[in-house]
Amino acid sequence: MRTVDWHEGGVRLIDQRLLPNRLERPVFHDYAAVAQAITEMVVRGAPAIGATAAFGLALAGFQSQATDRLALLRDLEAAAALLRSARPTAVNLSWALNRLMRVAASEALETPDGVRQALLAEAQRLADEDVALNRRMGYNGAALVKDGDTILHHCNTGALATVDFGTALGVVFAVHEQGKRVHVLVDETRPRLQGARLTAWELAQKGISYELIADNAAGFFLQRGEVDLCLVGADRVAANGDVANKIGTYPLAVVAHENSVPFYCVAPTSTVDLALAEGALIPIEQRDPGEVLGLQFAGENVAPAGARARNPAFDVTPHRYLTAIVTENGVVRPPFLESLASVVRGAR
Numbered sequence: 001m002r003t004v005d006w007h008e009g010g011v012r013l014i015d016q017r018l019l020p021n022r023l024e025r026p027v028f029h030d031y032a033a034v035a036q037a038i039t040e041m042v043v044r045g046a047p048a049i050g051a052t053a054a055f056g057l058a059l060a061g062f063q064s065q066a067t068d069r070l071a072l073l074r075d076l077e078a079a080a081a082l083l084r085s086a087r088p089t090a091v092n093l094s095w096a097l098n099r100l101m102r103v104a105a106s107e108a109l110e111t112p113d114g115v116r117q118a119l120l121a122e123a124q125r126l127a128d129e130d131v132a133l134n135r136r137m138g139y140n141g142a143a144l145v146k147d148g149d150t151i152l153h154h155c156n157t158g159a160l161a162t163v164d165f166g167t168a169l170g171v172v173f174a175v176h177e178q179g180k181r182v183h184v185l186v187d188e189t190r191p192r193l194q195g196a197r198l199t200a201w202e203l204a205q206k207g208i209s210y211e212l213i214a215d216n217a218a219g220f221f222l223q224r225g226e227v228d229l230c231l232v233g234a235d236r237v238a239a240n241g242d243v244a245n246k247i248g249t250y251p252l253a254v255v256a257h258e259n260s261v262p263f264y265c266v267a268p269t270s271t272v273d274l275a276l277a278e279g280a281l282i283p284i285e286q287r288d289p290g291e292v293l294g295l296q297f298a299g300e301n302v303a304p305a306g307a308r309a310r311n312p313a314f315d316v317t318p319h320r321y322l323t324a325i326v327t328e329n330g331v332v333r334p335p336f337l338e339s340l341a342s343v344v345r346g347a348r
């Protein structure tokens with residue numbers, strides 16, 4: 001089952017807010033609702049929101065009443081702007097939209113219907129490619145993992161965060177397919193609990209050994225030598241190898257480094273933004289403080305009435321804390337400025 005697909009003239013998603021308790025697959029017939037679904041994290045994970053935006057733009061093409069090509073292009077520009085603004089950090093969103101807009105602008109497509117069909121075909125191609133390259137990336141990363149290893153993982157980077165198979169968790173799935181036995185320590189990932197809800201669900205479905213840990217327990221296990229390697233994904237990788245990923249990744253990388261535990265980022269080349277020199281330039285999404293304040297204990301809110309909160313959704317891990325970055329085109333090591341550029345240019 002894919003996280004996102006084209007179904008009966010609309011964009012079908014898995015509503016990830018309801019997992020693991022309920023599996024629902026709403027179909028969206030309005031591109032503005034697709035943008036809202038990205039913002040509200042019905043769908044989340046960098047490659048998954050890229051593919052969703054691509055299908056959303058194809059949907060916008062079919063929604064447009066335009067009868068000539070230029071009018072359709074104007075409608076598509078407006079739809080792309082809305083979809084692009086749905087979440088700021090994952091570069092896959094604008095990467096996917098730029099790719100589709102290039103197709104839409106092709107002079108070879110003479111009629112509006114030709115553009116509409118070409119957009120849907122491109123979105124489908126992008127989604128199919130995502131699955132294929134994730135498998136390749138997973139097997140590239142699997143070479144770094146030994147039988148019996150314990151892996152520390154943050155957030156959710158599995159099939160749900162992509163069209164299928166996953167990035168960092170895809171490495172775990174590839175390792176499992178190879179018959180190596182591994183154990184995964186799963187960070188809960190406050191405040192939206194992608195680890196506790198989604199990663200735990202995916203690992204359980206595949207019968208892979210795991211234990212949930214509170215985010216603030218990670219240092220304990222790293223210090224005691226109980227972790228062989230850390231695997232995380234990325235929402236955007238700057239040209240120098242700095243990585244924006246789910247909030248809490250940075251402290252994990254620092255403590256892994258302090259304890260000489262290898263720290264790997266697993267991300268497709270579509271997540272690499274060579275236009276940004278360093279991580280400090282990556283836009284960081286600030287989400288509703290209510291996501292932090294909504295924590296309940298014994299049926300009551302934990303925070304006192306009137307408490308204020310801050311809720312950055314991502315942090316930036318400086319490249320010096322990364323052992324390597326695993327991509328679909330190979331495993332790149334420092335100095336990332338050269339190695340990343342060559343692996344990205346190779347992909348394009």
Ligand code: MRU
Pocket residue numbers: 044045046047090154155156157158161162166167168194232233234235245246247313
């Ligand atoms: O806020 P989310 O759940 O969209 O954040 C997801 C992550 O941070 C993932 O680690 C990242 O998108 C890479 S997953 C393929």
